[in-house]
Amino acid sequence: MWIYARIPQVTITGPTDTYTHGDRELAFHSCKICGCITHWENLALEGPDARMAVNLRLADPDVMASVPVRYFDGADSWRFVDAPLAGHAQQQAYQADT
Secondary structure, eight states, X not given: OEEEEEGGGOOOXXXXXXXXXXXXXEEEEEETTTOOEEEEEETTOOGGGOEEEEEGGXXXXXXXXXXXXXXXXXXXXXXXXXXXOTTSOOOOOOOOOO
């Protein structure tokens, strides 16, 4: 599950390794300790339009549960829909064991 934001809206703490390939427009960052992909940045855009995506699966489960999910129909209408489409896998937020 990825969350998308403008780069100035996000703060990443901790050391990462960076990987780029091809046209070098995307930089993929991974945790130096565990190797998981933490986020990617769009290097082709600068200023207020610069965007990034953060791997929300690495976040605290309570944080994940509080993030609103918007479903996007990228297969047909190219619009956001109010609920998952029939026959499509649904995103699940993981709850911490209590």
